[in-house]
Amino acid sequence: MVNKMYKVTSEKVVNHGSKHNQVLMSIVVCMPILAYGTAMGWISPNKALLMGTSSPAATRLTEEDVSWMASIMFIFAPIAVFIYGAAADRFGRKNALLCASLPITLGWIVKLACTHPVALIGARALIGFGSGGGFVVCPLYVKEISEDSIRGMTGTFVIFSQTVGNLLVFILGDLLPFQTVLWILLAIPLVHFCILLRLPDTPSYLIKCGKNEETAKVLGWLRSLPHTDKAISEEVDRLIIEQTTCEPKFSPRLLFGDKTALKAFWVALIVNLTREFCGCIAVLVYASHIFAQAGKDPDTSIALSPNKQSILLAAVQIIGSFLACQLVDRAGRKPLLAVTSAVAGFSMCLLGAWFYLQSAGVYLPGWVPIMALCVCIFADASGLQPLPFVIMTEMFNFQLRGTVATLIMAISLGTDFALLKLFAPLNTWIGYHSTFWVFSFICLANVFYLIFCVPETKMRNLEDIYADLEGKKRRKKEETVVETNHV
Numbered sequence: 001m002v003n004k005m006y007k008v009t010s011e012k013v014v015n016h017g018s019k020h021n022q023v024l025m026s027i028v029v030c031m032p033i034l035a036y037g038t039a040m041g042w043i044s045p046n047k048a049l050l051m052g053t054s055s056p057a058a059t060r061l062t063e064e065d066v067s068w069m070a071s072i073m074f075i076f077a078p079i080a081v082f083i084y085g086a087a088a089d090r091f092g093r094k095n096a097l098l099c100a101s102l103p104i105t106l107g108w109i110v111k112l113a114c115t116h117p118v119a120l121i122g123a124r125a126l127i128g129f130g131s132g133g134g135f136v137v138c139p140l141y142v143k144e145i146s147e148d149s150i151r152g153m154t155g156t157f158v159i160f161s162q163t164v165g166n167l168l169v170f171i172l173g174d175l176l177p178f179q180t181v182l183w184i185l186l187a188i189p190l191v192h193f194c195i196l197l198r199l200p201d202t203p204s205y206l207i208k209c210g211k212n213e214e215t216a217k218v219l220g221w222l223r224s225l226p227h228t229d230k231a232i233s234e235e236v237d238r239l240i241i242e243q244t245t246c247e248p249k250f251s252p253r254l255l256f257g258d259k260t261a262l263k264a265f266w267v268a269l270i271v272n273l274t275r276e277f278c279g280c281i282a283v284l285v286y287a288s289h290i291f292a293q294a295g296k297d298p299d300t301s302i303a304l305s306p307n308k309q310s311i312l313l314a315a316v317q318i319i320g321s322f323l324a325c326q327l328v329d330r331a332g333r334k335p336l337l338a339v340t341s342a343v344a345g346f347s348m349c350l351l352g353a354w355f356y357l358q359s360a361g362v363y364l365p366g367w368v369p370i371m372a373l374c375v376c377i378f379a380d381a382s383g384l385q386p387l388p389f390v391i392m393t394e395m396f397n398f399q400l401r402g403t404v405a406t407l408i409m410a411i412s413l414g415t416d417f418a419l420l421k422l423f424a425p426l427n428t429w430i431g432y433h434s435t436f437w438v439f440s441f442i443c444l445a446n447v448f449y450l451i452f453c454v455p456e457t458k459m460r461n462l463e464d465i466y467a468d469l470e471g472k473k474r475r476k477k478e479e480t481v482v483e484t485n486h487v
Contacts, residue, residue, distance in 0.1 A: 019147070039128075041169040047066055098197070112179070142158070152390050159386035167317070167318055172185075261400055268396075274449075277439070279348055279443070290370070316374050336382075337454075345441075348372075350369075351376070352435075
């Protein structure tokens with residue numbers, strides 16, 4: 001009995017390893033997204049300063065200048081997605097991500113050197129270009145260094161990093177001088193570049209380069225196991241099988257030529273587009289107006305400065321993102337995404353009703369729109385934003401993963417630009433209440449799409465996922481068979 005207990009305990013210790021290195025490396029990998037979050041939030045605490053009489057710029061910014069500063073990132077980011085997507089497959093995830101930090105660093109340097117409106121717009125174009133590269137490479141990098149049991153959690157680090165960046169810049173902008181904040185934000189991509197130089201590329205790319213022994217050592221370090229461990233050898237063998245059947249390259253033709261992979265692409269694309277069209281970006285843009293209207297209610301004490309409002313909303317996002325990290329590998333991708341989509345839909349419906357009643361002269365208590373606003377943003381951060389990235393990377397093999405990420409991120413970032421430009425005309429045309437009801441309908445329709453059309457990807461291989469997409473049921477004995485075309 002004692003020997004048996006000893007054997008079981010020893011086996012667990014040898015094979016279990018640790019996930020700490022995977023988590024820490026995923027955090028470092030996502031630092032360009034952290035820099036993107038700081039860039040996105042930087043306008044909010046500095047807009048009044050740059051447009052005021054005490055502006056650090058020689059020429060005060062106009063509303064048109066601020067509009068271009070906000071949207072220029074979404075023009076250059078989709079262009080960068082194609083460049084970095086191809087580079088990630090050809091030169092490796094690590095080299096592509098190192099190159100993503102360079103334009104971000106240059107953008108902050110330009111802001112430090114010159115505050116002319118044209119310079120600020122150009123700086124944000126550079127940051128947008130590097131951030132576009134980060135959004136296509138980071139999910140790939142994180143997925144390929146994470147084991148199945150935590151790849152959902154580490155996959156949510158992409159959006160979690162963005163929300164941390166938002167909150168960081170709001171707090172820094174409220175406490176520190178203009179130039180000091182810029183120096184701190186410049187340090188983020190520089191630190192990322194220096195640390196990433198010392199870290200390895202992904203095991204999948206190392207196998208592609210024929211570095212099997214180095215792959216075993218990298219996997220051993222990531223899993224905190226000896227590189228000679230049986231589990232490491234089996235994982236290397238799986239990667240070798242994958243590499244012998246597919247060469248990663250940017251090839252939409254290859255994607256569209258595979259009916260099952262194409263179906264998976266449409267599923268991933270629709271889930272990601274719902275993330276854009278759920279209306280949460282519009283809610284964040286219109287948050288100041290909602291706070292202002294709520295503050296007019298004499299029965300409410302809600303009266304925050306614009307920057308305090310931003311800090312509150314960023315804190316709600318952080319809590320939601322942290323919850324996503326904790327739940328995604330326990331609840332599964334599909335249930336969590338469906339629940340948060342439903343919550344966001346009902347919150348949008350409530351906001352639309354509030355706008356409608358406001359226009360009709362009926363005034364609800366001031367806490368109602370604030371509650372709906374915070375619940376909507378919480379649902380967005382805890383599911384709608386991070387989980388599409390996880391699903392996107394889990395539904396494709398190494399050969400197609402870069403192509404799919406490139407296409408989906410280019411479409412998504414282009415959609416962001418269109419939404420920012422079309423939101424105001426849409427409100428003028430159909431009214432704010434109708435706009436938010438449209439967003440509510442999209443969120444609620446997404447719930448049914450998720451239930452009936454999207455397969456669960458948690459702890460499942462591609463054979464199982466694709467069998468669901470094709471409407472087939474695999475026999476139990478087939479679950480142990482490893483097919484080479486979808487590893």
